[in-house]
Every structure is written in structure tokens, then in C-alpha cells.
Amino acid sequence: MIDLSGKTALVTGGSRGIGRATALTLARAGSTVVVADRSDALRTDGASTSDLIRAAGGRAESLLLDVSSSAAVDAVFDDVAARHGIDILVNNAGVLSPGSVTETSDDAWRSLFSVNVDGTFFCMRAALRHMVPAGRGGKVINVASISGLRANPGFAGYCAAKGAMVNLTRQAGIDYAPHGINVNAVAPGFVETDMTAIYDAPIRRALEAQTPNGKWATAQQIADTILFLSCGLSDHLCGEVVAVDGGWLVGTPVVVERVTAAGGIA
Structure with a gap:
């Protein structure tokens, strides 16, 4: 049983999907959770x-x-740190926009980077400014994507932004390991969320067929990985990117007849 009692976790983009599942999971493990995003606090x-x-x-x-x-990030993080301290940061806030290089507008490009990259950087910096002098270590988990580790046709800006998040994670991982702060990332593959509703049924079936375990992840499965990266079980992980993708990165299967050991077709 993972016990995060006495810890405070700040989760960005926690109003739905992976962020909500993560916040609920961290709370069940005993942590105080601060959900910071553009909509959750407005619900009545x-x-x-x-x-x-x-x-x-x-x-x-x-x-x-x-x-x-x-400025908004610094103000919120200063407030949370003063009242609770910050032990765990989950950088989950993100946006998705399709388009090849020539199909991507200036506004779409800037949005992808301002939220996915700038937002991750601003939040990491704000949290680390409190974690380091506090001297009690900490956990930072960035929600990247397998699109930051390999090309995804038709998603130039998204792949570029998530790729930047991946390398930022690696760099911060080695910079802050001496302070007992673990900076790692989870890289989801295709997940059942509102964001992936852009895929229609035929495309979804094709993507499932190309996933080795034949199915998409649930938001809870991503949250469970984040829980592991938030606790002491992951203390020796530094700058790692954990793909939770049903085997997609290991080797996307080619959907053809299976060849038997004897050389025949099954």
C-alpha cells in the first residue's frame, strides 16, 4: 500500500481525464491535493x-x-508552498492540435508550446524554487506522450512540444537529483480521454490493431504509473520517461498472417 500521508501534491489540468484520475489516486493514497487549472475552481x-x-x-x-x-504560476505556487509546502508536482495540463508543418498556424503552434512546454517549465521552476530550500526532496512528474518519443503523422506541433518536454525532463532530472528531487515523466500512448475523441471509430480500430496488447489505456492506468513515480518506490529513477502505451514503442505490430516456427502461415 502506497502511503503519501503528510505530502502535498499539486496537479495541473486536474479537472478531467488523466489529471482527474491522478488527483483522485494521489488523494486516496493520503496526500493533500491541490488541483490547479483553468476550469476546476469555477465549477459550482x-x-x-x-x-x-x-x-x-x-x-x-x-x-x-x-x-x-x-506570473500566475509563481503566485499560485508561492501561496500553496506557504500554506502546505509542495512535495509532488504533476505537470498534466496540455493541449492537442493536429496538423502537419504546413497545416499548422502560428496561433496553433504558439498554443501548443505555451501550454505544453512553457507551462511545464514555469511550474517546474516554481515548484523547484520551493523544494530545493525546503531540503526534504520531492517528486516532479511531467505528463509527456509517446508523440514526444517518435513521430506521429499529422501532429508536427504536438510532437515537437512533447519532445521538448521529454528532454526538459531529462535535463532537470540530472540537475536536481543531488537535491533528492526525482524529475521523471510518463509518456502515455492512446488513452480513453476527451482529448482522443478526435479519432473516429475506423481510425480507432486501426490504432488498436497496431497496439501490441490490442487496446487503449484508461486514465486510471496512467494515474497508477504517476502514483508510482510520486512515492518512494521510484527514488532511484532520474530523468526517466516511462511509456504507458500497451507496447507501442517496443514494436508496433504489422497486421499480416502469423508465420509459424516451421515456416508456414498460421
Whole structure:
């Protein structure tokens, strides 16, 4: 049983999908959770992520935050650090926009980088400024993507942005390991979220057929990996990128008849 009692976790983009599953999972493990994004704090229907955590007996709050604003990030992180401290940061806020190089507009490019890259950098910097002098270590988990590790046809800006996140994770991993701070990333493959609803049924079936285990991940499966990276079990991981993709990066299967050991076709 993973116990995060006494820890405070700040999760960006925690109103839905992977972010919500992660916030709920960290809360169940005992941490106080701060959900920081552009929508969760604005909900008044009792169904915000922090509402759900509190209803289950956990400790949580939702704060309004645009991660692409350096000043806003610093203000929110200073406030959280002063009231709770920051032990765990999950950089989950992200945007997805399709398009090849020639199909990607200036605005789409800037949006992909301002949220996925600038937001990750601003939040990491703000958290580390508190984690280092506090002297009690910490965990930073960046939610990257397998699109940051290999090409994904038709997603030039997204691949570039997630690739930048991957290398930023590696660099910060070695820079802050001497302080007992583990900076790692999770790289989801295709996951059941609102963001992947852009894929219609035929494309989805084709993508599932090309995934070695034949299915997409759930948001909970990504959250479980983030939980591992948030606890002491991952203390010796430094600058790693853990792909949770059903085997996609290991080797996308070619869908043809299976050749038997005897050389025949199965």
C-alpha cells in the first residue's frame, strides 16, 4: 500500500481525464491535493475534482491557474508552498492540435508550446524554487506522450512540444537529483480521454490493431504509473520517461498472417 500521508501534491489540468484520475489516486493514497487549472475552481455543481476528493473524505482544493502565465504560476505556487509546502508536482495540463508543418498556424503552434512546454517549465521552476530550500526532496512528474518519443503523422506541433518536454525532463532530472528531487515523466500512448475523441471509430480500430496488447489505456492506468513515480518506490529513477502505451514503442505490430516456427502461415 502506497502511503503519501503528510505530502502535498499539486496537479495541473486536474479537472478531467488523466489529471482527474491522478488527483483522485494521489488523494486516496493520503496526500493533500491541490488541483490547479483553468476550469476546476469555477465549477459550482459540486462535481469538481476537489469536491469529489472531499466527499470521499480526502483533503483537496481547486485553484484557478493558467499555466502559460509565468506570473500566475509563481503566485499560485508561492501561496500553496506557504500554506502546505509542495512535495509532488504533476505537470498534466496540455493541449492537442493536429496538423502537419504546413497545416499548422502560428496561433496553433504558439498554443501548443505555451501550454505544453512553457507551462511545464514555469511550474517546474516554481515548484523547484520551493523544494530545493525546503531540503526534504520531492517528486516532479511531467505528463509527456509517446508523440514526444517518435513521430506521429499529422501532429508536427504536438510532437515537437512533447519532445521538448521529454528532454526538459531529462535535463532537470540530472540537475536536481543531488537535491533528492526525482524529475521523471510518463509518456502515455492512446488513452480513453476527451482529448482522443478526435479519432473516429475506423481510425480507432486501426490504432488498436497496431497496439501490441490490442487496446487503449484508461486514465486510471496512467494515474497508477504517476502514483508510482510520486512515492518512494521510484527514488532511484532520474530523468526517466516511462511509456504507458500497451507496447507501442517496443514494436508496433504489422497486421499480416502469423508465420509459424516451421515456416508456414498460421
